[in-house]
Amino acid sequence: MPFAPTEATIEGQIITIPNSNTPDKTKFFLKAKKINGENVNGKTLVTLTGEDFSQYKIGNFYQLTGKLRAPFKASNPSQFDYGKYLRNFDTFTVFYSDNAQIIKSKLTFKWKFLQNLNNLRDKIVNVHAKYLKSPNLEILGGIVFGDDAVAPPDYIKASFVNSGLLHILAASGMNVAFIYGFWVFFLKRIRAPFKFTVLTGMGIIIIYTMMTGLGASVIRAALMLLLILTGKLIDRDAHSISLLAFVAFLMLLYNPMYINDVGFQLSFIVTFGLLIMTPFLMRGKNKFVNWVIGTVSIPIIAQLWVMPIQIFYFNNISLYSVFANIMSVPILSVISFGGFVSSLIATITPSFVCRCFDFVLNPMLTLLVNISDFWGKLPNAAIQTTHPSVFQIILYYAVLLLITALMDKNIRENYLKPIKPVSYTHLT
Secondary structure (H helix, E strand, C coil): CCCCCCCEEEEECCCCEEEEEEECCCEEEEEEEEEEEEEEEEEEEEEEEECCCCCCCCCEEEEEEEEEECCCCCCCCCCCCHHHHHHHHCEEEEEEEEEEEECCCCCCCCHHHHHHHHHHHHHHHHCCCCCCCCHHHHHHHHHCCCCCCCCCCCHHHHHHHHHHHHHHCCCCCHHHHHHHHHHHHHHCCCCHHHHHHHHHHHHHHHHHHCCCCHHHHHHHHHHHHHHHHHHCCCCCCCCCHHHHHHHHHHHHCCCHHHCCCCCHHHHHHHHHHHHHHHHHHHCCCCHHHHHHHHHHHHHHHHHHHHHHHHHHCCCCCCCCHHHHHHHHHHHHHHHHHHHHHHHHHHHHCCHHHHHHHHHHHHHHHHHHHHHHHCCCCCCCCEEECCCCCCHHHHHHHHHHHHHHHHHHHHHHHHHHCCCCCCCCHCCC
């Protein structure tokens, strides 16, 4: 960008929820309209220094004065390239400011809706804050509302990175599955009608998706689940791989920049891996055995499919992430559903009801932290790696697909039969 580096005054609109992991700084993406009085059309990542950040809301227009800079680039192949990372969000500059003034402007329905939704999230988090202390509050906020709800302390983030549990701190497709699964389990126990169960479940998923801030992983899971449930209502089944491809098409049609989003890539590649590999492992008729196999195998499969992308973007791998995830999944399922239900209750009932939920969730959140600390502090928990080439990643996935094909009996028998030698006696 020709404006960077420079001292600048920028006018623009906040387009992401302001996020702060330190008391004196907050970050957000700003859609710039003017720089030093000159009309522009671009985004920049703002780091704002101050004390009271409650006045900064998504959708509002502000005038900021500060330093416009180009993001730092990696100086060696194994270093994280911040500039390349920001380009995934169509952003090429960073802006540092300690002076922001609101510009009065009429908001469209979209921005009013997002602002009111964020205000509701803040209200719910404030209710939880009465009964949960750091870091449990931030972890619950991340699980239920996404990583832009309440940023965790740096030491917690480092622990979850080393243990391979960082994905827990951001609402994901797994949370969608947990919440819907618990809802169905509950309604089945009270013998609720099938259509009522499905329709109310769809409503809950829509509400939850909006409350999370609409991350790529949550949108993917919600769209897939909603389409599957719609098919069940009209007595139609969907092919899982085709449905995954269709959802990817819809999301890219809406926003082509999703293709560069790491969360989008991780969500779809892991889901694809789970869809093609788990059916071979859970063919038994015993539900408990299948549950145990799923609890153990799903983190392993997910790690196999996510590893190349993780190494490509972050140049590290968590050696014990499989074990940490296996231990965390049962706890996380309860926290996801309990946290979501208690958050809904917090908006319509006295806060003491939320206190009862938090009383149960608090020890589970503490246990989650202890699991992360245990695995994250073991020797060589996080191993630094070299940057792989695209060819190496393609080769890795080709081998993984071949292994998957060999696991399928039908493919083995129909397409991978050994070639028998020709008998010359039949030719004479």
